[in-house]
Amino acid sequence: GAVVSQHPSWVICKSGTSVKIECRSLDFQATTMFWYRQFPKQSLMLMATSNEGSKATYEQGVEKDKFLINHASLTLSTLTVTSAHPEDSSFYICSARADRDYEQYFGPGTRLTVT
Amino acid sequence: GQNIDQPTEMTATEGAIVQINCTYQTSGFNGLFWYQQHAGEAPTFLSYNVLDGLEEKGRFSSFLSRSKGYSYLLLKELQMKDSASYLCAVRDGDYKLSFGAGTTVTVRA
Numbered sequence: 001g002a003v004v005s006q007h008p009s010w011v012i013c014k015s016g017t018s019v020k021i022e023c024r025s026l027d028f029q030a031t032t033m034f035w036y037r038q039f040p041k042q043s044l045m046l047m048a049t050s051n052e053g054s055k056a057t058y059e060q061g062v063e064k065d066k067f068l069i070n071h072a073s074l075t076l077s078t079l080t081v082t083s084a085h086p087e088d089s090s091f092y093i094c095s096a097r098a099d100r101d102y103e104q105y106f107g108p109g110t111r112l113t114v115t
Numbered sequence: 116g117q118n119i120d121q122p123t124e125m126t127a128t129e130g131a132i133v134q135i136n137c138t139y140q141t142s143g144f145n146g147l148f149w150y151q152q153h154a155g156e157a158p159t160f161l162s163y164n165v166l167d168g169l170e171e172k173g174r175f176s177s178f179l180s181r182s183k184g185y186s187y188l189l190l191k192e193l194q195m196k197d198s199a200s201y202l203c204a205v206r207d208g209d210y211k212l213s214f215g216a217g218t219t220v221t222v223r224a
Contacts (some may be wrong), residue, residue: 032210043202043214044158093157097210102146102165104212106157 002028004096006107013084013114020080021110023094029074030096034104035067038091050077084114117141117213121203126221127193135188135218137203148212149177149188150202158202162188190220198222 003026013019023033032051036044048064050056050071058064068080077096081088091111095104118140127133139147146165150158164170164179164186176189190197203215 034211043216044212046211046213049209049211091155095212102163103148103160104210106159109155109157111155 002026002096002098002103002105004030004094004105004107006092006094006110008110009108010111011113013112015085015114016083018080018082019084019112020078021092021094021112023077023079023096023107025075025096025098025105028096028098028105030077031074031099032097033071033077034095034097035069035077035079036093036095038093038109044093047079081112084112086114088112089114117205117207119203119205119213119215121201121215121218123216124219124221126223129193129195129222129224131193133190133193133220135190135201135203135220137186137188137215139184139186139203139205139215141184141205141207143207143209144181144205145208145210146206147177147179147186148204148206149175149186150204152200152202152217154200161201193222195222195224 005024007022035047047062048056048058056069071077093109094107097104121137149161152158162177169178174191179186200217202217204212
């Protein structure tokens with residue numbers, strides 16, 4: 001089956017710094033990638049949708065200047081959390097979809113802790 | 116937007132059957148998914164329904180009624196490893212998924 005990787009698996013950073021999370025589709029070309037955030041004991045909330053070569057579409061309430069998304073190639077999307085604060089601590093999960101495919105394939109997630 | 120409801124918790128005994136219901140109200144429907152998620156891990160795909168009826172996949176089955184905005188996931192012959200959160204997700208025409216809050220299933224010996 002299709003494999004999606006994320007790097008890093010977990011990261012601890014200090015308040016005010018920026019963190020970049022990578023999402024890669026390893027064995028297929030992902031025309032669309034999605035970024036989700038999940039707080040403890042809550043469900044996944046879609047943050048943004050990115051299509052290769054175009055600007056990401058952000059969900060209502062998600063600050064696009066704080067969560068920078070780049071989808072520069074068909075196998076890589078990055079999420080940069082800028083000026084991170086403790087309230088940004090969460091589990092960030094990406095998923096990827098190929099054209100004409102009904103399924104989204106999820107990455108293993110990145111646990112971000114901001115101290 | 117989507118409004119997706121599922122029970123918060125369910126408990127069952129090993130070997131038993133459990134049915135997790137999901138109701139949804141949607142502004143656009145393009146399929147319903149069920150995922151399993153263990154704590155601290157990403158969701159894993161269980162099933163997909165886009166037409167009415169039952170889809171069976173080993174010990175797991177999923178049912179959809181589009182007219183009623185209703186789905187269920189049926190877990191048969193429960194095993195301890197089935198203890199997890201089960202997420203109902205509805206997809207819209209832009210392939211975006213909206214997730215329910217998840218149902219935590221606890222399997223007891």
